[in-house]
Amino acid sequence: MALDWYLAVSALIFCIGAGGVLVRRNPLVVLLCLELMLNAANLALITFARMHGGEGGQIFALIVMVVAACEVTVGLGLLVAISRRNLPIDVDELHELNG
Amino acid sequence: MSVVMFFLAAAAAIIGAIGVVTLRNPLYSVLALVCHLVALAALFLLLRAEFVAAAQVVVYAGAVMVLYVFVVAYVGGGEEVAAGSTLRILGPLFALALAVELFIALLGSALSGIHRYGAPYKLGFGTPEQIGRLFLTDYLFPFEVASLLLLVAAVGAIVLARRRRGLEDGALELKDLLAAPRPAYTGTIAEGVGVRRVREQIEQAHGGVTEVVPAGSAAGSTERS
Numbered sequence: 375m376a377l378d379w380y381l382a383v384s385a386l387i388f389c390i391g392a393g394g395v396l397v398r399r400n401p402l403v404v405l406l407c408l409e410l411m412l413n414a415a416n417l418a419l420i421t422f423a424r425m426h427g428g429e430g431g432q433i434f435a436l437i438v439m440v441v442a443a444c445e446v447t448v449g450l451g452l453l454v455a456i457s458r459r460n461l462p463i464d465v466d467e468l469h470e471l472n473g
Numbered sequence: 474m475s476v477v478m479f480f481l482a483a484a485a486a487i488i489g490a491i492g493v494v495t496l497r498n499p500l501y502s503v504l505a506l507v508c509h510l511v512a513l514a515a516l517f518l519l520l521r522a523e524f525v526a527a528a529q530v531v532v533y534a535g536a537v538m539v540l541y542v543f544v545v546a547y548v549g550g551g552e553e554v555a556a557g558s559t560l561r562i563l564g565p566l567f568a569l570a571l572a573v574e575l576f577i578a579l580l581g582s583a584l585s586g587i588h589r590y591g592a593p594y595k596l597g598f599g600t601p602e603q604i605g606r607l608f609l610t611d612y613l614f615p616f617e618v619a620s621l622l623l624l625v626a627a628v629g630a631i632v633l634a635r636r637r638r639g640l641e642d643g644a645l646e647l648k649d650l651l652a653a654p655r656p657a658y659t660g661t662i663a664e665g666v667g668v669r670r671v672r673e674q675i676e677q678a679h680g681g682v683t684e685v686v687p688a689g690s691a692a693g694s695t696e697r698s
Contacts, residue, residue: 375479376589378580380516383483385575387490387509393568394494396560402499402545406506409537410490413513416525424520427592429603432522433612436604439525439532440619444626446537450544451633457548458636466558 380421388414399464401456405449412442479519485512503541510534521594524601 391410398404416435423431457463489509493502510533517526597603608616 375475375519377591378589379479379483380520381579382576383486383516385572385579386487389568389572389575390487390490390494392571393564396564396567398494400499402541402548403493403502406493406499406502406541409506410493410509413510417513417516420517420520420522420525423522423599424591427595427598429599429607430612432525432599432604433607433615435522435525436528437615437619439528440623443532443537444622446540447626447630448633450540451630453544453548454634458634463548 377421377425381418384414384417384421387411387417399466401449401453401463401465401468404465405446405453408445409442412438475519478515482512482515482519485509486516500542500545503538503545506541507534507538510538522599524599524604527601 388411391407391414394407394410395404398407416438419431419435419438421431423429423435453463456468461468486509489505489507489512492505493509496502496505510529514526514529514534517529
């Protein structure tokens with residue numbers, strides 16, 4: 375299988391994730407779409423690692439997975455704090471810091 | 474065979490991604506993302522990244538998605554209202570423009586200089602042994618920074634999501650519980666050694682009622698002379 379097919383799949387998934395971040399209003403789904411974009415980047419990294427025959431790209435993909443896990447943890451913590459204060463779960467309604 | 478596997482996994486990954494974006498219920502979005510992640514792990518296996526594929530399934534589809542499901546259950550993932558904002562039209566347009574641009578960059582020009590079928594396979598490529606050796610030699614610093622980042626994120630999530638004092642009205646204090654009126658002899662040594670039962674029998678025999686200790690009085694002075 376030619377490797378540029380994998381890159382095409384990666385680009386498609388990234389675009390779907392980017393569109394989802396813009397369109398959806400639930401912060402939970404926005405986080406899920408961020409995951410989609412990070413995973414697309416992971417797929418591209420691993421494809422390039424295969425292309426060059428070195429494991430550096432795979433190491434980088436693992437680090438990206440760690441960063442994604444941290445981002446999810448903090449984001450979901452924020453979401454729980456928001457829902458505990460009975461604020462609306464909607465990224466358009468949360469504009470308290472918007473001066 | 475690998476071509477068939479590739480198209481199956483790629484189709485599942487893309488369908489899962491579309492499901493994440495389009496499904497209304499956040500719980501179904503999370504389940505679509507699980508499907509997407511498993512399909513992506515299959516693609517990683519086709520690219521000979523065994524360890525990353527295993528980590529993807531265990532860490533992502535296992536642990537992180539369980540966290541998501543718990544938060545959806547806690548927050549109560551209701552259906553979100555669809556708003557007719559300009560982003561609803563501009564968002565897909567932006568995504569489409571990005572896709573066109575990326576495809577031109579990928580398939581049109583940039584990759585013609587790089588071989589399309591990859592480097593020749595060498596023994597032990599992408600195995601846990603090789604990844605672990607690289608993590609402890611060449612990439613030791615990123616490894617340590619990643620572990621520190623995980624610690625910071627764990628502490629930060631606990632600080633963000635913990636229950637704060639003073640937010641809930643009407644919380645009971647220990648002082649209020651101690652000052653509440655209660656039947657005589659409860660919470661005293663006399664109750665513990667069984668004096669209260671004897672007194673009750675005596676009072677029932679004489680037709681009396683159990684007295685009530687007023688709030689705040691000392692518990693030790695209830696012995697009647």
